[in-house]
Amino acid sequence: MSQKVLVAGTGISGISAAKLLLAQGGEVVLYDGNEKLSEEKLKAKFDEGAKVTIVLGELKKTDLMGVELCVISPGIPLEAPFVAVIDEAKIPIWSEIELAYHCSKGKLAAITGTNGKTTTTALTGEIMRKFYKSVFVVGNIGDPYTAHALETTDESVTVAEVSSFQLETIMDFHPNVSAITNITPDHLDRHKTMECYIQVKEGITRNQTEEDTCVLNYEDPVLREFGKTLKCKVLYFSSKEKLDEGIFMDGDFIVYRHDGKNEKVLDVNELNIIGRHNHENVMTAVAIAIHLGVPMDMIREACREFKAVEHRIEYVRERFGVTYYNDSKGTNPDAAIQAIKAMPGPTLLIAGGYDKHSEYDEWIESFDGKVRYLVLIGQTRDKIAECAKKHGITDIMYVEDMQEAVQVCASYANAGDYVLLSPACASWGMFKNFEERGRIFKECVNAL
Structure with missing residues (x-):
């Protein structure tokens, strides 16, 4: 170079x-x-x-x-x-992950998808650290891949969270194990069409060979069909179907079926993270770890010890019987659907932000009577309010900033309620990024 x-x-x-x-x-x-x-x-x-x-x-x-x-x-x-x-x-134009790939050594696991990739990447990194001495967790999750490329050796394992923006300009980028957690509408302000967005995401497998593995979500019809076209090995995971081969839920157990037999991985009640989507994230990480040779007992141990990623359905505190959760990383409707589904009871939901040209009907339908009050901030609040009213939701409040949002929720919440920040929108305009939005939310909650 x-x-x-x-x-x-x-x-x-x-x-x-x-x-x-x-x-x-x-x-x-x-x-x-x-x-x-x-x-x-x-x-x-x-x-x-x-x-x-x-x-x-x-x-x-x-x-x-x-x-x-x-x-x-x-x-x-x-x-x-x-x-x-x-x-x-x-x-020629390269993405920075392409540059890092050319300068790095060792094994590479690359994780993409609309939602779940940060939690999956963090958990995969923790599992790898149980078995490998040299592990680097890079990409959208924190440090750029380029920051650690020269530190890698032939014995290293790099776990990279990879976005669609990074995948637009790859050429030789070649993970030993890739994973696509799911594909739902997002970033259409940049990719323009869903077809283009899907094509970019699926590009993570472009250079994989028969020696490599791709982990795919069986419940995503696009990915289920995509798996049939790949020349690399494919391992599906499913939260609904019992697969002939792959990783799936059987009651409360995550099960790995291979070579004609079922191997129990763990009971999801042993996990510190909640929600079906998080069970899918665990299955993805387990699949990656299996294909990178990590023994099952180490996989189990890491999964049991793992805590929620900051800003992703992160427990903040309980006050007067009201529990507060920070899901600032819920930057699109599908991610926000998973967060509201994970709430165990009546919820006051803080939402709204920058408009990425998303549609909000499916997200609002997922409330299913659980949302007591919808507290809206940011550029999209009129658009969301209009959609919510169309679906019969009228308990809507507008606020000007995060402090007011938290104070309003604290005033209206009853013991046993949950207050959830899960905006379904990007943070830009009001905040530098979703991290700042989540940090300010937590500061406001802890100042109550």
Whole structure:
């Protein structure tokens, strides 16, 4: 990687990719369309004398002199005007996970899907740490893959949470085990059509061979059919059907059926995470671990010890008999459906946020009489309120910020109720990201 590379994007992903390229002896042109950024501050992120040229604002052909490759950050859409300049110059575009893959060693498990991938990735990482000495958990879950690529060895296992944005520009990316948790409508503001979104997600298997494995959700009809087309091994999991081969629920037990016999994995009542969707996440992680050679007793132990991921149906506190849960990572209707289903009793639901062009009917239908009050914030509150009224829900309140939302819920909740932040929308506009939204929610709850 000793060539001259354009790195597009100056966020965590872009800076990490640039540092990896420099460590490999490369030269970097660091580009961002925001001309108001400080060149001095960007330079300060690198060692003195690093071969980094900063380009801000409009990208010109002359900026690409000698550039052989572009690494694009996942937050940048391929319709961005500067991408046309790169295409015209016939410079290949890689995602940052493609770059990391080329620079890393050892085994790779890659997890994608609309929902559940963060919990699945975190649990898979914990299972791997029971058996392997060198484990890296990377991607959307936290650290960029590029930040740890050079630390990996032939004995390492890397567990990567991979988004559709990252999969748009892969070429040779090749996991030993891949998993697609589910596919439901999301990010249609970027991918435009459901067909395109599905195609991008399924691209995680593009370079897998007969030696590799793909774990798929049998209950997702798109994925069930997709599995029939793959040349790699396919292992299905199901929360509803007893499979002839694969992992499934039998009452409260997760069962692994293989070689004509059933092997009990564990009783879901032993888990610290709630909801059927979380049982599916556990099944996915178990399937990945089996195919990476982790003994079943270690898999069981890790699953029993695992706690909920922050911001994903995360228990916050109980106050005056009211229990508060933070599901800020419920950034689309399908994720929010899983959260409301997981609530054991009457719920006051805080929802709303940035509009990703989602439809809310199925989510609101899933309330099934459980939601006592719908407390709405953000850009989508009118759209959600209109949809809710169409489905006969009238106990709706508008609030201006998270503090007011929490205070309203605390005032109206009865002992035995649940207060759930599960917005069904992205956080942008009111918050930097879903992490900030969840953190502020927890601060407001703990200040009651």
